[in-house]
Amino acid sequence: MDNIAGTKSCLVWAVNLAALALVLLWTIPTFGLLVSSFRDRDQISTSGWWRAPMSAESTGFERAGTAADQVAEGDLWVISGELLQEGQGLRAWGTSSRDPSAYTPGETVALKDGQELTVSETGTYRLTSPTEFTETRGMRIFLTTLDPPRFTTENYARVIGAEGLGRAFMNTFTVTIPATVIPILIAAFAAYALAWMEFPGRALLVAGVVGLLVVPLQLALIPLLKLHNDIGLGKGYMGIWLAHTGFGLPLAIYLLRNYMVGLPREIIESARVDGATEFQIFRRIILPLSFPALASFAIFQFLWVWNDLLVATVFLGNSSDQLVMTGVLRELLGSRGGDWEILAASAFISIAVPLFVFFAMQKYLVRGLLAGSVKGG
Structure with missing residues (x-):
């Protein structure tokens, strides 16, 4: 032992x-x-x-002043100015991109035509020449700096202020709520019938539902869109609601049916003996006891539909008044997707509502579990 x-x-x-x-x-x-x-x-x-909390080393360049900025100091012509931003520290500097850290701060370097350049530790530079400057574009001074940590809310402001995001937010709600409610309603009735009602072919229907679980979503997109066009649905909210319902039903029926099969048989048989109809048993006994499973699938379906881009693109379209949030954020990132700061801010803005739904439904999920475990007197 x-x-x-x-x-x-x-x-x-x-x-x-x-x-x-x-x-x-x-x-x-x-x-x-x-x-x-x-x-x-x-x-x-x-x-x-x-x-992020530490200073970071970076390399870039700033341009010196032009001939319009020069002043005469005795026999020399001088251009001076500041190269660093507030909080930056200079580590090294150079005059060529091949060696941007060639010189140390405070060092004076001889240039062409008797010119000399000095860059101090504080980031001030002094460019001198025995003859008058004629350049209309300042020379490049490469800087290796130590930048302080910088945090900003501009990324979120850029995403939230993106054109069409408010409309896309409402479009996403319009798609997600019906696409979550409809499959739950249909799946609950179907799961009860497959779990507790005797009729010919029930085993075949259960096997068919299991088989539909492995059908790839991408395989059904084009045939389903063609069917929508043939029956006159086209691209619109009704079409995408039905598409999400069709894609979500197999898993919903499978999960709910497996949960309902495990409910106490004695309660259902007693209700039938008392004269309750199948609909009364479903509404007054099965649904309250199945609330944990219903809440679990609602969370899953809501998250999937809210974050969907592929189905929305195929069945809703890409016009400005039809785009969902994922579509607007995709256009904001552009074709290259290199704006990592925008991508990170977009991710947290897009998950704000799903997180709220998850924690809200989690409370009801726990309540449903406790309600199903208490027997009445």
Whole structure:
């Protein structure tokens, strides 16, 4: 018995450690994405999110003044100015892109035609020449600087202020809510029939539902769109509601049917003996006891539809008044998708509503579990 108890304890520890590893596996990248959403583009491209609280080294260039900025100082013509922004520290500087860190701060370098350039530690430069400057475009001075950590909300302002985002937000709600409610209603009736009603061909229907679970979504897009066009639905909200309903029904029926099969048979048989109809049993007994499963699928379906781009593009269209949030954010990122700071901010804006729905439904899920475990007197 001691060995068995000890083995059970080890298994519990292994399960707990595995759960902790999974939590960290998802939490750490999510936290990194959150940090990146508040950083500017330059710092994201030069250092990882874990270095966000630290100063980062970067290399770039600034242009010196032109002939219009020169002043005469005795026998010399002088152009001077500032190269650094507030908070930056100069590590090195140069005059060529091949060696941007050739010189140390404070060093004076001889240039062509007797010109000399000095860049101090504070970022001020002094360019002197024995003859008058004639350049209309200032020379490039390459700088290797130590930049302080910078956090900004401009990324979120740019995403929230994107043209058409408000309309897309409402379009996403218009698509998501019916596409979540409709399959739950249909699947609940179907699951009850497959679980508790006797009729010919029930086993074949269950097998068909299981078989539909493995049908790839992409395989059905074009045939389903062609069917919509043939029957006159075309591209619109009704079409995308039916598409999401069709794609979500197999899993919904499968999950709800498996849950309803496990409900106490005695309660249902007693209701039938008392003269309750199938609809009364479904409405007054099955639905309240199945609330945890209904809430679980509602969360899953809402998250899937809210984050969908492929089905929305195929069945709703790409016009400005039909785009959902994922479509607007895709256009905001552009074809290259290189604006990582915009991508990070967009991710958190797009998951705000799903997170709210998840935590709200989680409360009802726990309540449904407790209600189903209490027997009435």
